Amino acid sequence: MTASRVISPREPAGTVHPEGIITRYTLNERLNHWFAALTYLYCLITGLAFWSPYMYWLAAIVGGGPTARFWHPWFGLAFTVSVFLMYDMWHRDMRTTEADKQWSKDVEYYIKNEDEKLPPIGRFNHGQKIFFWLMLYGIILLLISGIGLWFVESIPWSLHWLRYLAVTIHVAAALATIGGFIIHVYMGTAMVRGGFTSIIRGEVSTAWAKTHHRLWYEQVTGDTSTKK
Ligand code: HEM
Numbered sequence: 001m002t003a004s005r006v007i008s009p010r011e012p013a014g015t016v017h018p019e020g021i022i023t024r025y026t027l028n029e030r031l032n033h034w035f036a037a038l039t040y041l042y043c044l045i046t047g048l049a050f051w052s053p054y055m056y057w058l059a060a061i062v063g064g065g066p067t068a069r070f071w072h073p074w075f076g077l078a079f080t081v082s083v084f085l086m087y088d089m090w091h092r093d094m095r096t097t098e099a100d101k102q103w104s105k106d107v108e109y110y111i112k113n114e115d116e117k118l119p120p121i122g123r124f125n126h127g128q129k130i131f132f133w134l135m136l137y138g139i140i141l142l143l144i145s146g147i148g149l150w151f152v153e154s155i156p157w158s159l160h161w162l163r164y165l166a167v168t169i170h171v172a173a174a175l176a177t178i179g180g181f182i183i184h185v186y187m188g189t190a191m192v193r194g195g196f197t198s199i200i201r202g203e204v205s206t207a208w209a210k211t212h213h214r215l216w217y218e219q220v221t222g223d224t225s226t227k228k
Contacts, residue, residue: 007202013123014220020206022220024198032085033199039079040181046072047174073150076142083139090132093123099215100126113191120214127187134180141173 007015009027016022025033046068049059059068102119103110104126109117124132148155148166155162188195194208209217218224 011202014216016206016221021203022206022209022217023202024204024209025202027202029089030199030202032082032089036079036082036086039075039082040177042075043072043079044178044181046075051171051174073146076146080139080143083135086132087136090124094129094132096126096129097122100129115211120218121216122219123213123216125213127183131180131184135177138173138177138180141169142177145170145173 007017007021007023011023011026013023013026013029042062045058045062048055049057049062049065049068050072056065059065062068062071099119099121103121106118107127109115110125110127145166148162149170152163152166155166188199192212194204194212198204198208206217206221209220
């Protein structure tokens with residue numbers, strides 16, 4: 001997809017190189033993304049182990065039940081920090097635009113891999129944006145309900161309905177993020193070629209940017225010759 005060259009760590013996203021390469025993700029964005037992925041996976045494995053006896057075997061691969069129960073909330077906090085950092089880095093690029101609404105109306109072409117029929121979009125497509133906001137609101141709910149479950153004995157018995165509410169919200173928010181996560185991993189690894197390399201190496205080719213994120217391509221290169 002791209003030349004074998006590692007982009008400079010300090011380079012901002014959207015830097016265009018004469019060799020036909022554009023920086024899609026900075027080093028900080030990539031490190032934070034993979035930190036989020038690892039901490040989320042840990043919470044996922046341990047959380048599923050606590051949720052159902054059929055999945056308790058998962059605890060064995062991360063050191064057993066008590067170890068998983070000890071670390072799960074700490075990894076949850078680490079994941080929260082990473083999602084908040086992600087918010088700080090990306091929220092400006094994640095606002096829904098008119099172009100996104102049009103893109104969503106034509107989403108069937110995206111599903112059928114007929115990208116040429118889609119309207120041009122910015123740095124992220126509407127699906128990526130929805131996933132971002134799902135994870136952000138999901139982690140806020142998981143954090144609040146998770147703190148309730150972590151210190152459950154501090155909730156007085158007269159307010160025991162709060163305990164049930166915390167469990168319900170924690171599970172519902174976790175399941176919603178799992179749904180989004182499965183789609184995200186599938187799209188990022190199997191559906192959109194070049195996406196996975198970009199979150200590892202940080203770079204995409206100008207051709208990739210033009211095909212998948214034309215408004216972003218035009219914005220960073222100044223090349224509007226492809227405009228319809
Ligand atoms: C093993 C797990 C993961 C894989 C394989 C993965 C893969 C990817 C890939 C390939 C991209 C670049 C997509 C592109 O620019 O076209 C990306 C971006 C992104 N990732 Fe992940 N990711 C994982 C986990 C996570 C987790 C846990 C989060 C939670 C917040 C997350 C949030 C994001 C966001 C917000 C973006 C930017 C927009 C988007 O592409 O959705 N990722 N990821």
